[in-house]
Amino acid sequence: MTIQGAVAPLALMDRAKRVAAIAAEHADQVDVQGRFPAEAVAAMRSERLLGIQIPTAQGGEGVSVMEIAEICTTLGKGCSAAAMVFAMHQIKVSSLVSHGSGAGWHEAFMSRVAEEQLLLGSATTEGGIGGNLRNSICAIEVDGDTCRLEKNATVISYGDQADAILITSRAHADAAPSDQVMTVFLKDQYTLDKTQTWDALGMRGTCSDGYVFKGEAPAQQILPRPFAEIAAQSMLAHAHILWSAVWYGIAADAFARAQAFVRAAARRSPEAMPPGALRVAEASSLLQGVKASIIAALTQYEAVRGDEDKLSAMSFAVAMNNLKIASSQTILTIINHCMLICGILGYKNGTPYSLGRHLRDAHSAQLMISNDRILGNTSTMLLIHKQDTSLLA
Numbered sequence: 440m441t442i443q444g445a446v447a448p449l450a451l452m453d454r455a456k457r458v459a460a461i462a463a464e465h466a467d468q469v470d471v472q473g474r475f476p477a478e479a480v481a482a483m484r485s486e487r488l489l490g491i492q493i494p495t496a497q498g499g500e501g502v503s504v505m506e507i508a509e510i511c512t513t514l515g516k517g518c519s520a521a522a523m524v525f526a527m528h529q530i531k532v533s534s535l536v537s538h539g540s541g542a543g544w545h546e547a548f549m550s551r552v553a554e555e556q557l558l559l560g561s562a563t564t565e566g567g568i569g570g571n572l573r574n575s576i577c578a579i580e581v582d583g584d585t586c587r588l589e590k591n592a593t594v595i596s597y598g599d600q601a602d603a604i605l606i607t608s609r610a611h612a613d614a615a616p617s618d619q620v621m622t623v624f625l626k627d628q629y630t631l632d633k634t635q636t637w638d639a640l641g642m643r644g645t646c647s648d649g650y651v652f653k654g655e656a657p658a659q660q661i662l663p664r665p666f667a668e669i670a671a672q673s674m675l676a677h678a679h680i681l682w683s684a685v686w687y688g689i690a691a692d693a694f695a696r697a698q699a700f701v702r703a704a705a706r707r708s709p710e711a712m713p714p715g716a717l718r719v720a721e722a723s724s725l726l727q728g729v730k731a732s733i734i735a736a737l738t739q740y741e742a743v744r745g746d747e748d749k750l751s752a753m754s755f756a757v758a759m760n761n762l763k764i765a766s767s768q769t770i771l772t773i774i775n776h777c778m779l780i781c782g783i784l785g786y787k788n789g790t791p792y793s794l795g796r797h798l799r800d801a802h803s804a805q806l807m808i809s810n811d812r813i814l815g816n817t818s819t820m821l822l823i824h825k826q827d828t829s830l831l832a
Contacts, residue, residue, distance in 0.1 A: 451502065454486035455510040463517030467788075469644035470520070470796050473637070475600050476644045479514075479521035480558065488525070490553030492532045497546055498553035504533070504677060505737045508684035515688020516695075519800040520644025522688060524558075524597055526681040527645075530674060531559040531605045534621065537673035538664040545662065548603075548623060560601030562652055566591040570809055573670060574616040578609035579661065586622060586658040589651065593635065596647040602626050606652060607666055619666035622656070629654035641799030672750040676740045679759045680733065683766035686804050687729050690770040693797045694719075694726050697777035700784065700792050715780035722776040729766050729773070736762045753824040760817045767804035774798050 462479035469476045483489055492507060493499025507529050514522035532552065539545030551557060563572040577590040588608050595604065603625045610620045635649030662669065697719055704713035739758055743749035774797050778785045781792040788795055 451491070451500075451506060452509065452513070454488060455513045458482040458486055458488065458521075459513045459517035461517075462514055462521040466518035466520070467796065469518060470641075470800075473639075473643040473646075475597055475646045476518055476521040476524065477600075479518055480524060480600070483525060484556040487556060489528060489556045489558060490532075492529055492536060493549045493553040494536065494540070497549040499549070504680060504740060508680055508733065508737060511681050511684035512688040512691065515685040516692040518644070519685060519689045519797075520642055522685040523642060523645050523682075526685050527561060527596055528559050529681060530677045531561050533673045533677040534605060534662070534669050535559075535623075538662050538669050542659075542663050544657070544659040545623070548660075555602075557602040558597070558600060560595055560598055560604040562590060562592040562595045562598075562604050562606035564592060564594045565607075566593050566649075568616075570812065572607065572808065573619070573667070575607055575609045575619050576616070578612045578614060579620060579622060580612070581658050581661075584658055585655060586661060587655045588622065588624075589653045591634070591649075592652050593649045594647045595631070595650055595652070596645045598631055598648055598650055599646065604629065604652070604654075606654070610665070617667065620661050621666045621669055622654075622661045624652075624654040624656050624660065628656040640802060641796070642803045668747070668751070671756065672747055675756060675759050676736070676750070679763040680736050680740065682804070682807065683729070683733050683736070683762055686766050686770045686801065687726075687733060689797050689801055690726055690729065690773040693774045693777040693794050694722055696785070696792045696794060697722065697780040700781045718776050718780045722773050722780075725769055725773045725776070729769050732762050732765050753820045754827065757817055757820055757824060757826060760813050763808075763813060764810055764817075767807075767810060770801050770804060771798075774801050 458479060461482040462476060465476060465478045488510065490498070491500045491502040495501045511522050511526045514525055535545055535549055539549065552559070564570060565576055567576050568574045577588060580587045588606065590606060590608060598604065603623055605621055605623055607619050607621050609616065610618045630653050631650040633648055633650050637647045697715065701713045701715045701719050736759060743755060749755060774794060778794050778798060781794060784790045784792040785794040787793060
């Protein structure tokens with residue numbers, strides 16, 4: 440059943456596939472040059488994919504996280520950098536949709552995102568906090584109807600290209616580091632002074648440079664809910680699910696190349712089983728496991744969506760953390776298998792079986808957010824929470 444005013448799922452995926460084809464065409468160039476996937480993002484705008492999560496009341500399409508995850512996977516098969524830009528944008532949109540509804544300025548801004556196809560960036564990391572997005576050093580200053588913020592943001596992915604940035608800070612100068620708010624700043628309301636250039640092993644096209652951010656805007660642009668609630672109730676699930684969907688797409692494309700390699704070998708020597716055939720079967724099993732984990736997380740999220748208590752529960756946080764850990768680790772094993780299957784043709788660039796970009800991009804998965812940090816948080820929760828191990832929970 441299609442929501443009135445929304446596009447049918449098939450039409451949505453047709454749009455996504457057209458974007459993925461453009462992304463794939465430029466993926467190697469984006470990687471080599473370490474440049475923003477401008478062609479892919481222009482195609483996202485042309486296909487009006489940036490506003491699909493916005494509710495229909497604000498001019499969007501009210502698309503579910505399951506459909507957005509499928510788009511992330513589709514884009515990930517073509518260009519992981521373009522897919523990650525799309526995923527990170529949608530994670531920010533989820534915070535607006537979940538926690539900006541009912542607030543006049545934020546509802547109007549959602550309408551602008553849908554109408555103008557604005558690209559949203561994120562500034563949650565900060566120098567001096569060791570990558571812990573749930574702590575801030577900087578504090579927003581509210582002076583009457585105006586707010587001001589200066590932040591040493593060690594990473595703002597596609598900061599130069601974003602049309603607006605959602606940025607975290609302490610709620611006020613006397614607030615504890617974990618007492619945070621998130622504020623929307625439009626491009627003409629801030630300056631970015633670049634402090635670090637993104638020249639990385641993989642995900643080079645995300646252009647995740649570091650900046651000193653300085654912004655001034657109307658105070659109504661501060662989201663009305665504490666960031667602790669935003670992080671637990673929208674960011675956690677959307678980040679781990681959409682990131683995992685991107686990583687799954689990378690691994691799925693690597694698997695398709697390895698399977699094509701073995702099929703070509705089988706055609707050349709039909710009397711003998713190709714040496715990589717068993718590894719293809721093993722990689723297939725691992726790939727199915729990642730897919731099953733993502734689908735299980737999507738099902739669990741849909742079951743509790745809208746219930747703030749369940750979204751903030753330890754059991755939900757542990758489940759989402761486990762998805763991120765499992766998917767980020769398993770895709771490396773899958774791609775390594777594929778590299779062994781394709782051999783030197785997978786190792787070399789410029790062949791139909793090249794996997795160097797896939798492998799380098801996949802190594803980012805364990806670092807976004809650090810698996811060690813997530814495992815530490817999960818271990819603390821498991822001192823209190825008893826994990827449900829039933830199949831039908």
